[in-house]
Amino acid sequence: MSQSSRNGSRPSTVLLVEGNPGDARLVEEVCRDMALEDRLHIVSSGSDALDFVNRRGEYADAPQTNLIILDWHLPNTEGEAVLEELNDDPAHTHLPVIVVSGLLSERELRRVYEMDANACITKPTGPDELEDVIRSIETFWLSTARLPGTDGKRQ
Numbered sequence: 001m002s003q004s005s006r007n008g009s010r011p012s013t014v015l016l017v018e019g020n021p022g023d024a025r026l027v028e029e030v031c032r033d034m035a036l037e038d039r040l041h042i043v044s045s046g047s048d049a050l051d052f053v054n055r056r057g058e059y060a061d062a063p064q065t066n067l068i069i070l071d072w073h074l075p076n077t078e079g080e081a082v083l084e085e086l087n088d089d090p091a092h093t094h095l096p097v098i099v100v101s102g103l104l105s106e107r108e109l110r111r112v113y114e115m116d117a118n119a120c121i122t123k124p125t126g127p128d129e130l131e132d133v134i135r136s137i138e139t140f141w142l143s144t145a146r147l148p149g150t151d152g153k154r155q
Contacts, residue, residue, distance in 0.1 A: 012039060012066040012067055012141075012142050012147050013039060013041060013063040013064060013065050013066050013067075014036075014039050014040050014041070014065075014066070014067045014068075014069060014142070015041050015042075015043065015049060015052055015053065015065045015067070015068045015069070016040060016041070016042045016043075016069045017043055017044075017045075017046065017048075017049040017068065017069065017070045017071055017074065017079070017082065018042060018043075018044060018069075018071045018100075019044055019045065019071050019073070019074040019075045020071070021044065023071075023123070024042050024044065026127065026130060027040070027042070027130065027134070028040065028042060029127075030127065030130050030131050030134050031134060033131075034131070034134060034135070034138065036134070036138060036142075039142070041062065041063070041065075044074075044075075045074060045075065045076060045077060046074050046076070046077030046078070046079070046081055046082040047076075047077060049068070049070070049082050050082060050085055050086075052065065053065050053068070053086070053092060053095070064149045065095060066095075066096075066147040066148065066149050067095070067096050067097075067098070067141050067142070067147060068086075068095055068096070068097045068098070069097075069098045069100055069137070070082060070083065070097055070098065070099050070100065070117075071100055071101065072099050072100065072101035072104065072108070072112065073101055073102070079099060079101075080111065080115065083097060083099070083112075083115045083116075083117060084115065087115060087116060093116075094148045095148070096118045096141065096145075096147065097116075097117045097118055098117070098118060098119045098120070098121060098137065098141070099112045099117045099119070099120045099121070100120075100121050100122075100123050101120070101122065101123060102122070102123040103122075104120065104122075121133060
């Protein structure tokens, strides 16, 4: 049962920031199979992520973001820079961020949590593992946890 059906609030909007088009397409396909595609928005760069969250430029009409899934190793901009900018803006410090990466050193992993990411996940290697990860995210972050901005009130 989704959070919106349980408490009458609007559905959560998930922003996936993924620099690899193949990975983004696979996530989109799995979300479609799980009937989550209406909640998912995908951008491929850190600058687009910040524009989406701030509703700037081509994303001026974007829905309010409730959860970010952030690739740590983006082309042109590292996920660290995106997370740092989100943390520097009081309007976005409440946004839950899940960092995803294929490979993180212990130093990078510590940095992810020092920067107040809510979780760090190793990128799944295949469709079945990806579906398990997305199902876990949906179960906890979208159905169990209460996220800012999902209470039916506009912020």
